[in-house]
Amino acid sequence: MAAVLTRDIVKKFGEVPAVNGISLTVSDGEFMVLLGPSGCGKTTYLRIICGLEKQTSGDLLIGGDIVNDIPPRARGVAMMFQSYGLYPHFTVRNNIAFPLKTQSVPRAEIDKKVEWASQLLGIGHLLNRRPRQLSGGERQRVALARALVREPTVLLLDEPLSNLDAKLRASARLEIKQFQQRVGITTIYVTHDQVEAMGMGDRIAVIDHGVVRQVGTPTEIYDDPADRFVATFVGTPPMNIVSRNGGYLGFRPENFLPKEMMDDEAFTEFKFRVDRSEYLGSERIVYGAMEGFDPNQVITAKLPPAHVADEWIRPGEWHPFAVRNSALRNFDKDGKRASRH
Amino acid sequence: MVAIAESVPRPASRFRFIFDRRDVLGAIFVSPAILYVLLLVGVPFLMAVYYSVSAYTIYDPSWRFVGMANFEQILENPDFRHTLSNTFIFTFGSQILGLILGKFGALVLLRPFPGRKLVRAIIILPFAVPVALATVAWQWMFDSLYSVINWTMIALGLIDRANAPNWLGNPDLAMLSVIVVNAWRFFPFAIVIFLAGITAVPQDVLDAATVDGAGFWRRNYQIIVPMILPIVAIGLIFGIVFTFTDLSIVFLMTMGGPIGATTVLGYSGFQTGIVSGDVSHGAAISLFMLPVLLVVVVLMLRFIKRREI
Numbered sequence: 001m002a003a004v005l006t007r008d009i010v011k012k013f014g015e016v017p018a019v020n021g022i023s024l025t026v027s028d029g030e031f032m033v034l035l036g037p038s039g040c041g042k043t044t045y046l047r048i049i050c051g052l053e054k055q056t057s058g059d060l061l062i063g064g065d066i067v068n069d070i071p072p073r074a075r076g077v078a079m080m081f082q083s084y085g086l087y088p089h090f091t092v093r094n095n096i097a098f099p100l101k102t103q104s105v106p107r108a109e110i111d112k113k114v115e116w117a118s119q120l121l122g123i124g125h126l127l128n129r130r131p132r133q134l135s136g137g138e139r140q141r142v143a144l145a146r147a148l149v150r151e152p153t154v155l156l157l158d159e160p161l162s163n164l165d166a167k168l169r170a171s172a173r174l175e176i177k178q179f180q181q182r183v184g185i186t187t188i189y190v191t192h193d194q195v196e197a198m199g200m201g202d203r204i205a206v207i208d209h210g211v212v213r214q215v216g217t218p219t220e221i222y223d224d225p226a227d228r229f230v231a232t233f234v235g236t237p238p239m240n241i242v243s244r245n246g247g248y249l250g251f252r253p254e255n256f257l258p259k260e261m262m263d264d265e266a267f268t269e270f271k272f273r274v275d276r277s278e279y280l281g282s283e284r285i286v287y288g289a290m291e292g293f294d295p296n297q298v299i300t301a302k303l304p305p306a307h308v309a310d311e312w313i314r315p316g317e318w319h320p321f322a323v324r325n326s327a328l329r330n331f332d333k334d335g336k337r338a339s340r341h
Numbered sequence: 342m343v344a345i346a347e348s349v350p351r352p353a354s355r356f357r358f359i360f361d362r363r364d365v366l367g368a369i370f371v372s373p374a375i376l377y378v379l380l381l382v383g384v385p386f387l388m389a390v391y392y393s394v395s396a397y398t399i400y401d402p403s404w405r406f407v408g409m410a411n412f413e414q415i416l417e418n419p420d421f422r423h424t425l426s427n428t429f430i431f432t433f434g435s436q437i438l439g440l441i442l443g444k445f446g447a448l449v450l451l452r453p454f455p456g457r458k459l460v461r462a463i464i465i466l467p468f469a470v471p472v473a474l475a476t477v478a479w480q481w482m483f484d485s486l487y488s489v490i491n492w493t494m495i496a497l498g499l500i501d502r503a504n505a506p507n508w509l510g511n512p513d514l515a516m517l518s519v520i521v522v523n524a525w526r527f528f529p530f531a532i533v534i535f536l537a538g539i540t541a542v543p544q545d546v547l548d549a550a551t552v553d554g555a556g557f558w559r560r561n562y563q564i565i566v567p568m569i570l571p572i573v574a575i576g577l578i579f580g581i582v583f584t585f586t587d588l589s590i591v592f593l594m595t596m597g598g599p600i601g602a603t604t605v606l607g608y609s610g611f612q613t614g615i616v617s618g619d620v621s622h623g624a625a626i627s628l629f630m631l632p633v634l635l636v637v638v639v640l641m642l643r644f645i646k647r648r649e650i
Contacts, residue, residue, distance in 0.1 A: 050552050073554030085549030089567045098563075102554035146553070 002063030002076070002153040002186060003028045004049060009058035011044055011210075018044040020210030021058070026188055031180050033201030034190045037233070041210035042190045046156050049188065050079045063153060073102065078147035079156040083163060084139050086131040092118075092142050093127040099150045117145040121179075136164050140172060148183070155180075157189045161196060173199055194234050198222065206230045225250075228335035237285060237300040241331070242293045247338055248331040253285070253302035255327035259320040261307060268328060272299065272321040277313045279305060286313055290321075392614075392624035399618035411625040420601055421609070421626065428605040431520060431591075432584045436577060438524035443531020447539055450532065468529045476593040479522045483508035483594075512602030515595050519603050522590050527580055534576035538569030571645045578641045585637075586630055606630055 004026040011019040019041045026032040034042040047053040049060060051072035059066055067075050078099075087095050096117055100110045118124045121141040131139060140160060147155060160176070161169045177200045180187050191197055197204050198218045206213045206221060206229070214226035225231035225239070231250050232238040241250045259269060271291035275298075278285045284305040289295050301321065303313075330338040360366055393412070396405045415421045450461055467475065482489050491505040500506070508518045542565055550564045566573075588607030591597055597604035597612070604612075606629060614623015 047548075052548050052551060072552045073556075077552070079549070079552045081545040081549055083543065083545050085543065085545035085547075087546060087550070087564060087568075098550075098555075099553035102556075102559060146549075150553075 003030075003061075004154055004186060004188065005061040006045075006049070007059040007061075009045065009048060009060065010056045011041075011048060011053060012056045017210050019048065019055070022207070022210070022212055024205055024212060024215065026186060029184045029186055031177070031187045031189065031200060031202045033197040033204045034188065034207055035194060035197040035201075035204050035234070036192065036207035038192055040207045042192075042207045043158055045207070046079070046158055046188060046190050049154070050077045050156050051075050052079075076150075076153040077156055078150060078152035078154070079158065080140075080143045080147045080160050082159040084131075084143035086139060086142060086146075088131050091128050091130055092123065092134070095131065095142055096127075096146045096149050099146060103150070113149050117149040120148065121145045137168050137172060140164065144176075144179075148185075153186065155185050155187045157187065159191055160189075161191075161193075176200065194236070198234070206233060208233070224337070225329065226337055228331050231329065231331075237302065239329070240299050242290065242297060242299070244293075246333055248333075248335065250329040250331060251323045251327055253300040255323050256299070256301040256321055257303065257323075258308065259322045262322050262324070266325045267322040268325055269320060269322045271318055272301070273318050274313050274315055276315060279310075281305075284308060284313070291318070389624045389628060392621050393628050395621050397620045399620060407621075411621050415622060415625055415629075420604075423601055424604045424606060424609045424626075425629065427516070427601075427603060428585060428607075430516060431523070431603070431605050432581055434516075434520040435523035435527060435584055436580050438520060439527035439531045439580065440573070440577070442524060442528040443535050446528060446532040447535035450536060451539060464532060465529050467526050472526065472589045473593055475526070476522060476590055479518075479525075480509070480594055483518050485510055509595055510599055512599055515599055515603050519590055519594055522594065523584060523587070526590070527584070530580070531576060534573055535569070538572040539565060541572075542568050574641050574645050578638055581637055581641075582634055585634055 004024075006022055006024050009019055009022045010017060022041075022045055024032075034045065036042045044053060048055045049062075051067075051070070055068070060068055062075060062077065087098065090098065093114055096114045097110050100113060105113070114127070115124075118127060121144055123138065123141050123145060126134060126138060126142070131142065134142065140163075143160075157176070161172050164172055173196060189196075189200060198221075201218060203215060203217055204221050205215045208229050214221060214230045216224070216226075221230060221234055225234065228241055228248060228250070232241060235252060237253050239250045239252050240256065241248050243249075256270075256272075259267075272288050273291070274286055274288045276287045278287075282305070284303045286301040286303060287298050288301070289297065290299050293299075332338040391404070394406060394408060396403060396407045446464065450457065450464070481487060485507045488505070488508060490508070491500070494500045495502055495505065506514055508514045546564065546568075547560060550560050555564065586607055588605060588611055591603050591605050591608045592611070595603045597608050606626060610623045610627035612623075613626055614620050617623075
C-alpha cells in the first residue's frame with residue numbers, strides 16, 4: 001500500500017494540454033474518485049500514474065519515491081481498463097497468471113496466487129473458460145483479479161462499470177467499494193458518473209479541462225461546491241444558478257420549495273411560475289421561471305410528491321417559493337464561491 | 342382496410358411477380374458464377390483427372406485407360422521426387438521469409454514517421470509490377486557478371502571478385518534466389534495481412550499487457566501474434582496455395598535449372614505435358630499438387646478453428 005502524490009502534472013498532446021497542472025495527494029488506503037466530463041483529462045492523468053503516458057512536466061510520487069522515469073511494470077500499480085483488456089486467447093487462469101509470469105514468479109507460487117485471487121472474487125469456477133465465454137460482470141471480476149494478483153500498492157480503475165447494464169452496475173458498485181475496504185488498497189477511480197463518485201469515493205476530485213476544480217468528501221462537493229462548474233456538474237437536476245448583483249446565486253432544486261413548507265429558519269422568498277412538471281414517483285421535478293430574474297432561464301425545483309398535490313402544480317400559475325438562507329450559495333463574477341455560510 | 346385491399350392491382354399474369362421470389366432471383370444471380378466454375382474449372386479438372394489415368398499424348402491422342410501406371414512411373418523417377426521436395430522448399434522457404442519480412446514491415450509501418458504514406462504506397466509495388474518485368478530485373482541483379490548484389494558486396498569488401506557467388510549457376514544459390522524473389526513478391530501481401538491484424542488488436546489489451554509487466558517482445562509474441570494468428574493463417578493458406586502451384590518465377594528466372602535444382606511441380610507439369618506433349622504424365626504430375634494442398638488447407642483450417650477466439 002502506498003500514497004500517491006502528484007505535483008503540477010502537465011501533459012500536452014502537441015500544443016493541446018490534456019492535463020494542465022494537477023497536484024493531488026491520495027493518501028494510503030484512500031478511495032479517491034476522479035470525476036469529470038468526458039475529455040476533461042482524467043483518463044490521461046490515470047495513464048500517467050500507471051506509466052502508459054509520460055507527463056510533459058511535473059512529478060509523480062508513489063510511496064514517497066519519484067517514479068517519473070520508472071516503467072509501468074516497476075511502479076507496483078495495477079490498472080483495470082474500461083473494456084477490461086482481457087487477453088482473449090488465454091483462459092481466465094492464464095489471464096490472471098500473466099502479470100506474475102512476466103515477473104518470473106515460480107510456478108507453484110503462481111498457482112497459489114491465482115487460487116487466492118480467484119477465491120477473493122468468487123471466480124474459481126471460471127478458471128478454465130475464455131473471456132468470450134463470460135458475462136460482463138464475470139469479465140469485470142476477472143479483470144479485477146488480474147489487477148490484484150500482483151498485490152499492487154495502488155489500484156487504478158478507469159470507468160470500470162461503464163460496460164455493465166444499469167442493474168449490474170449498482171451491485172458492482174457496492175461490490176467494488178466493499179472489496180476495497182476489505183483489502184484496504186489505495187484506489188484511484190475514474191468516472192464521469194456522479195452517482196458512482198458520490199457513492200464510492202472517500203474523496204472526490206472534480207476535474208475539468210485538465211485542472212482540478214475541487215477536492216473534497218462527497219458532502220463537501222455537494223454542499224459546498226468551490227465554483228459554478230462543480231455546482232452544476234454534480235447533482236441531478238443541477239444546481240440552479242441565477243445572476244444577481246454582478247455575481248451569481250445558487251441553490252439546489254431540492255432546497256427550492258413552496259413557501260408553506262418552510263420551517264422557522266430564515267429563508268428568502270421568490271415568486272415562481274410553473275411551466276412544466278414531471279412526476280417521477282419518488283419526486284416531482286418542476287420547471288419554471290422566477291420573477292425578477294431572466295425569464296428565459298429554466299429554474300428547477302425538486303419536490304416530494306407526497307407533500308404536493310397534482311392540482312396544486314398547474315402550468316402558468318405563480319406560486320410563492322422559498323430557499324432557506326443556509327442553502328443559498330453565492331458565487332462571484334468569475335464563478336468562484338464568494339462567501340461561505 | 343377494405344379500401345386498401347381494393348387498391349392493390351390484380352396481377353396481369355402469374356409471372357408478374359416472378360422476380361420478387363427469393364428462390365428464382367437467387368438462382369438467376371448465382372448461375373453465372375456456377376457456370377463459370379463448372380466450365381472453366383470443373384471441366385478442365387475432370388479432363389486432367391482422366392488424362393492422368395490415360396495414355397494420351399499429342400502424338401497419340403488416344404483415350405486408352407492405363408490405370409495408375411502414369412503415377413507409378415513418375416513416382417519411380419528420382420527427378421520427380423527431387424521436384425516434389427524442391428516445391429516444398431520453394432513454397433515454405435518463400436512463405437517463411439515473406440512472413441518475417443511482412444511482420445517486420447508491418448511493425449515499421451505502424452509507427453508514424455515522415456513519409457509513411459509514401460512508403461506505404463511504394464511497398465505495394467512488388468505486388469503491382471507484372472511478374473515478368475520484375476523477374477527480369479531480378480535476373481540482372483543475380484547475373485553472373487553484372488550482378489549489382491555482387492558489385493555491392495565487393496565494394497563493401499565482404500567478398501572478393503574471384504569468389505563472387507554465381508547466384509543462378511549454383512544449385513543451392515539458385516533455389517535461394519527464386520525463394521528471395523518469390524518472398525519479395527509475397528511480402529507486401531504479408532504486410533497488409535499483419536497490419537490488418539495488428540490494428541485490430543484492442544489498445545486496452547496492449548495497455549493491460551504493458552501494465553502487467555510485458556515488454557516489447559512479450560507483448561509481441563505472447564499477445565499480438567497469438568491474437569492475429571487466425572488472420573495470418575488465412576493469408577498463409579493463400580500464400581502456400583499460390584506458391585505451390587506457381588511456375589512463373591522459376592520459368593522466367595532459371596527454367597528449372599541448374600540441373601533441375603529449381604524445378605517445381607508446376608514447371609515440371611508444364612514441361613512434360615505441354616512442351617514435351619506427354620499430356621498424361623503432365624496431368625499426373627500436376628495432380629500431385631491436389632492431395633498435398635488439400636492436406637495443407639484442411640490442417641490450416643482446423644488450426645484456425647481451434648484458435649478462434
